[in-house]
Amino acid sequence: MTDLKELLDDAAGPESGVTDSDLAADLNRGRGALRRRRITGIAAGAISTAVVIAVGWSVLPSALTDNSEPAPATHTTKPPATKTPAAKSPKIPDSVRLDPDKRKPPVIPATAVPLVANTKPFPGVITCDLVPQGWSARIVYAAAGSQQQELYDPKLGNAANLHAATYTVVIRQTKLMDEGEGLTVDKYSTAWTKLPKVRAGNHEAVTSGVPGSPYGRQQVFVKPDKSSKIVGVTNNAYNLAWDMNTLLKFAGSCHYK
Structure with missing residues (x-):
């Protein structure tokens, strides 16, 4: 083995020396x-x-444009809207309406019914010195300290076909009452002395209408004397064709017996 190594070394020749520069280059x-x-x-x-x-x-949906601003919404065609039939309003029974009487009032005549002297005192505690010509009076309600009368036209033949509260004049017995606000009348909350007054004949009165108004279908409260008694007159009669001055003249003629 030693002889073979020596033979190979002799064939290769002597080894060249390795310098530091060769190592640095490597x-x-x-x-x-x-x-x-x-x-x-x-x-x-x-x-x-x-x-x-x-x-x-490449596989994600395009959500932004090149300048990183939101892309405009893509226009899509909406299908035509189908019309839903409107629901019909249920018919409200007449019995629950504010005013179930749907009959018409009487025709307003071209000429107002004139006032004439009353020769027959009204029944009840109140009478009037004037009366619509041809009209009559009747008691429709009576209780202790409260009575109501009506003036009506007995010749109004179709009254059953007319609205019930459109062809009468109501006369009521009432009075001033003290309920903590001074002496007041009926539905008023202001004292009688503070309410604006008008003249009804020779007496002071309070009314929901205005003198000179062409419509006399209003309410009048008349104080016929110095007592606390009040005569309440409400004109519902279309068939009288009264203006406010005529109503005040009639109410001023009413008093306690």
């Missing part, structure tokens, strides 16, 4: 090769990442 070449491998790996990784990103954007 070291530099090795470092350069290592840097080149690293750069190649980084570049390959970057290219792979770019490919993955490009694929990702």
Whole structure:
């Protein structure tokens, strides 16, 4: 074995000496090769990442434009709306309406019914010195301290076909009462002394209408004397065609017996 090694060494010749400069050159070449491998790996990784990103954007829906602003909404055609038939309002029974009487009032005559002297005192506690010509009076309600009379036209033949509260004059017994606001009358909450007054004949009165109004279908409260007694007169009669002055003249003629 030793003889064979010696023969090979003799054939190769003497080894050349390795200097320090040769070792430094080898070291530099090795470092350069290592840097080149690293750069190649980084570049390959970057290219792979770019490919993955490009694929990702290509499969995602386009949500933004190039300037990163919201893309305009895509116009879509809406199907024609189908019309739903409107629900019919249920018919409200007459029994629950505010005023179930749907009959018409009597015709307003072209000429007002004149006032004439009353020669027959009305029944009840109140009478009037004037009366609509041809009209009569009757008691429709009576209780202790409260009585109601009506003036009506006995010749009104179709009264059953007319609205019930449109062809009578109501005369009521009432009085001033103190309910903590001073002496007041009926539905008023202001004291009688503070209410604006009008003249009804020779007496002071309070009315829901205005003297001179062409419509006399209003309510008048007359104080016929210095007592607390009040005469309430409500004109519902279309068929009288009275203005407010005529109603005040009639109410001023009413008093307690």
